[in-house]
Amino acid sequence: MDGCGAHGAAEKTEEYIIREVSLxxxxxxxxxxxxxxxxxxxxxxxxxxxxxxxxxxxxxxEIQASEDRQHQxxxxxxxxxxxxxxxxxxxxxQQHEERIQRLEKHTKLVAA
Numbered sequence: 001m002d003g004c005g006a007h008g009a010a011e012k013t014e015e016y017i018i019r020e021v022s023l024x025x026x027x028x029x030x031x032x033x034x035x036x037x038x039x040x041x042x043x044x045x046x047x048x049x050x051x052x053x054x055x056x057x058x059x060x061x062e063i064q065a066s067e068d069r070q071h072q073x074x075x076x077x078x079x080x081x082x083x084x085x086x087x088x089x090x091x092x093x094q095q096h097e098e099r100i101q102r103l104e105k106h107t108k109l110v111a112a
Contacts, residue, residue: 016066018057027055 104110 020062023059023062027059
């Protein structure tokens with residue numbers, strides 16, 4: 001691990017939010033400039049609704065993909081932590097075994 005897990009995740013989340021807001025802003029500007037340039041009070045057409053539905057579908061897909069990436073990152077982090085814990089536990093057992101062997105050698109006693 002790089003030592004900045006939570007901070008790095010927060011930065012990536014912030015980047016994601018900025019990207020999503022930027023995407024929505026671009027879609028809104030595109031919509032207003034192409035379809036609503038003449039009259040902002042005009043009723044929505046089927047083309048307007050289709051454009052908005054398509055834009056929302058793209059945003060939904062991006063959010064879903066982001067959730068999948070975040071889930072994968074958490075699973076990798078969890079596996080790394082699990083592996084580290086197992087390694088630490090094995091190291092402690094090995095240290096205890098070495099200490100017992102030194103004490104046995106020092107006291108000239110051998111465990112049965």
